[in-house]
Amino acid sequence: MxxxxxxxxxxxxxxxxxxxxxxxxxxxxxxxxxVPTPVLDAVKNHLDLEARLGGYEAAAAAKSEMDAFYSALGALIGCKPHEIAYIENATRAWDMAFYGIDFRDGDRIVTGRAEYVSNYVAFLQMKRRKGIEIDIVEDDESGQIDLKALKAAITPRTRLVALTHVPTFSGLINPAEDVGEIARAAGVLYLLDACQSAGQIPVNVNDIGCHILSGTGRKYLRGPRGTGFLYVSDAVLDQLDPPFIDLQSANWIDENSYELVPHAQRFETWERYVAGQIGLGVAVTYAIGFxxxxxxxxxxxxxxxxxxxxxxxxxxxxxxxxxxxxxxxxxxxxxxxxxxxxxxxxxxxxxxxxxxxxxxxxxxxxxxxxxxxxxxxxxxxxxxxxxxxxxxxxxxx
Known part of the structure; x- marks a missing residue:
């Protein structure tokens, strides 16, 4: 249709x-x-509420609006609400997943030439720390990632396929769904940077086949600055160990033990920009409405x-x-x-x-x-x- x-x-x-x-x-x-007026109003209204009631009390009063963020993001990208985490920006969302992978010496990351600076310097840091290798797949004649070369680049040592869906420095929309088919066939983790695609074009994690996806609020979703989100599929949740945790992401069982919460919120921190979370939920709902x-x-x-x-x-x-x-x-x-x-x-x-x-x-x-x-x-x-x-x-x- x-x-x-x-x-x-x-x-x-x-x-x-x-x-x-x-x-x-x-x-x-x-x-x-x-930013559209409904988002501005949502953020301002919550800041006013904080001024009247206090921050903790305002968050408690706005729990349903905060929870609506997870449902809205789930509807936007086609996942379950509990597979979404609220993160302060797209780079930190990407980091929470990437640095949660237990890389070993000799593991390989496959990526393309569209990769963004913040992602690539993280690859380089992991190479320095853990001895991983980075395999860059060339573009095809059209300028998108070469799918045949990608398939050939994946080896038994490949731990991750990382792709920027829409780079910030050209009009390219990479064929994320085709990359997902290749990653799925190879049984390799697939991390998609959707910083520029979420809100610009339809993004559905089921169609794409990615295990992990990061995005921001401030760009095409037209949400507040200082907001982002992370999707982690239930299928790979226990393959990632959050690089840092707090009382939001883990339960303190006794003096010597803790357990991670059983959903993507294990990648969140307790302290957050509450008005921003509410505003981003409104921004997503607004976009979905059109x-x-x-x-x-x-x-x-x-x-x-x-x-x-x-x-x-x-x-x-x-x-x-x-x-x-x-x-x-x-x-x-x-x-x-x-x-x-x-x-x-x-x-x-x-x-x-x-x-x-x-x-x-x-x-x-x-x-x-x-x-x-x-x-x-x-x-x-x-x-x-x-x-x-x-x-x-x-x-x-």
Whole structure:
């Protein structure tokens, strides 16, 4: 069944709910999305409650709203609520799983060139600590991870397949489902970084076949900053040992013993940004209300429109890759540093970002790039905003 994109009425409603669109053209959703009013209200209301009642008392009064976070995330990615943990950001969520794997000397991690800096430096640290090896799978001719090469790279010593679903520095959407089939056939743990994909496109852990998935609240889900989540399948829960624990993640049995709680909340800490947890649950429910397939269709269509428009400008070089592309568009302007392009667009009240080689050491330098300008669209953006953006770049051109 073909799922339609959002209607113009839907887009109007999204914009009515997003105060920031009256201030800027926001093409930096891969950095932070513009928060919608229901999320702002949820966070502010809980902070007001804390001010009136006290933090502990407010959390107790808002238990049902806090619990709703787990149900909302479960519905978003197709898992059970108890397979979700609330973590303060996507990097820490990823870390809690990765550092919970009992790596041994000689174990191998298979990854691709789209891997993000925070993940890859963790691989390097584990290599230094435990003597693991890192196998980088090259891209295929389209620019996505080469599935045949991936399959060939997995050996009896492979402990983990780690993939960034949507990298922060190109329009690529990696074939996460195909990678899941390969990992499943090989019987290897599969860790997916969904930091840029959750909220941008549909993400279903059953379809993907990943055992572990990490994500953030602040980007395409348009939740509060300082919020993230971790999915750990029941099937592999006992294969991971949280790198640190507290009274939230473990029960203290007696003077000499403890036991981990029997669900993904063993990866949480007791102290948390309660208003943020509530706000992220509201943000997820808000996105689900519009339909993730419909949101994803619009985001990808806007990305395709922007690429098409930019391709008509003589001094613009596009740097996106992959058989499937999303709402992140990367480019450079001939004769101008990306920072200069960003500053000139900012003067026109257009938000974009920069992706530097320091965040993509095994990708951008491999393609001869030091940095790219990144424009990242969301469903609330409009075709007219793209036209304004292209005209602004044309004046720079």
């Amino acid at each position: 073909i799922v339609p994109s959002l209607s113009q009425q839907d887009v109007s409603l999204l914009r009515e709910d997003t105060p920031g669109v009256s201030q800027v053209v926001h093409f930096n959703n891969a950095g932070t999305g513009l 339909g993730m397939e419909r949101i994803g269709n619009r985001v990808c269509a806007l990305g395709a429109q922007m690429r098409s428009e930019l391709s008509g400008l003589s001094r613009i070089a596009l740097h996106d890759k992959g058989a499937r592309k999303g709402g992140i568009v990367t480019f450079t302007v001939e004769g101008e540093r990306p920072e200069q392009t960003k500053d000139r667009l900012a003067a026109a009240r257009i938000n974009v970002s920069i992706s530097n080689a320091a965040s993509a050491r095994i990708d951008l330098p491999h393609r001869g790039l030091d940095a790219v300008v990144r424009a990242s669209l969301h469903a609330f953006n409009t075709e007219e905003e793209i036209e304004l953006f292209v005209k602004a770049l044309g004046r720079l051109n």
